[in-house]
Amino acid sequence: MKLTILGCYAATPRTFTNPTSQVLEIKNRLFLIDCGEGTQVQLRKNKIKFSKINQIFISHLHGDHFFGLIGLISTFSLLNRNNDLHIYGPKGIKEIIKLQLRLSNSWPNFELHFHELENTESEVVYEDDKVLVKTIPLKHRIYTNGFLFQEKLDERKLNIAAVQEYEIERCYYQNIKNGKDILLDDGRLIPNNLLTFNPEKPKSYAFCSDTCYTETILPIIDKVDVLYHESTFLQSEETLAAKTMHTTAIQAATIAKRAQVTQLVLGHYSTRYDRIEVFKEEASTIFSNVLLADDGKTFEF
Known part of the structure; x- marks a missing residue:
């Protein structure tokens, strides 16, 4: 299981940081999770083949999580893509993308399939013979889902x-x-x-961004191998985190501890901080196995 961080900073892109987007490689499948502005540039920088991406999962309709999607779709067209593309995201994602395609008269030459989500309970949204993906309902300012990726048990x-x-x-x-x-x-x-x-134990990966602290996700992410959880703020800004419905590093670590996950990856940092190492320092007081996401960083689990 391989995770490539394309972007992991909150709000706006900067010259040296990018908004949320990442690629999960699991069972030889390549899943794009969120698609902030600049995602396609980051895909090129990290030498990820565009043609291998057939499923895109969008957590919510705040710009720093999907403004790169229309550009990526347009580039797929220019590259003469033939494969169908499946997009999983909140209700409204189809209307937004189709409006841009219609007004720019740039319909793709491949099939676009939108799977719009509006359920407030966890549900399976993708499944094949190797991998299952279900939603993790989160609590943010608008309708938001995280995603749980689970390998299926291999044959003996x-x-x-x-x-x-x-x-x-x-x-x-x-x-x-x-x-x-x-x-x-x-x-x-x-x-x-x-x-x-016996076959190897199936691996699991949970993506949780953006959300305020909520224990309702604990049964869904219980004992996952890797949890990516937003940590927009440090504990000194706990009031601001609550106001904006985001999470602090200590709160993310608390979720990891209570869910008994194996590994916690922090991300979605506010750009007000000069050093991201402080997020790990705070989280490590609660949970020991903490990794820091950063643009262009790759983890193999």
Whole structure:
């Protein structure tokens, strides 16, 4: 599981910082999460292939989380994209994007599929044979969702030495990986656990930005491997965080601790601070496994 931070700062882009956008690579799928202004430039800088992005998840309709979307769609068209593009986001995202495409007479030459969200309860919004994605309802000034990405359990792994020892033919390998026992020609039933190894534990990633402190998300993100949680402010600005419906670093760490996550990644920093290291310093007083997101930074889990 690989996470590439394209942008992780709040409000406005600057010459050396970018608003929220990130790419999650999981089970050979590439998911774009949020699409702040400048996302396509950051994709190029980080050498991420545009053609591999087929799903885009937008948390909410504040500009620093989706103003880069129309530009990215336009570039996809200029690059002669053929693959369908699926966009998951709040109700209204379809109207905003289609209006821009219509007035600029720049309809893409590929299919655009909008999956508009308005449910205030967690729901599955994407699923294939390898990955499941569900919403994490957040509390912000407008309707907002985080997203939980979960790997599905892999098939069992063949114990080649055991399979060869019992002289089992190759045509039975898939049944064995599917968990079935094998009946030999001599009448012996070989249990599956003698022929296979357990698959790796599925990984999970939760994206939570933007939101005020809310414990309603705890059951959804319980024991996830990696939690990205906004930490717009330090504790000295707790009042401002509450007023703007954002979170402090200590509050993000508290959520991580109570959800018993393995790893916390902080981001969405207010640009009022000169050093982002102070966010980790504060959060570490509550939760030990803290990483700092930064533009262009890549994490492998």
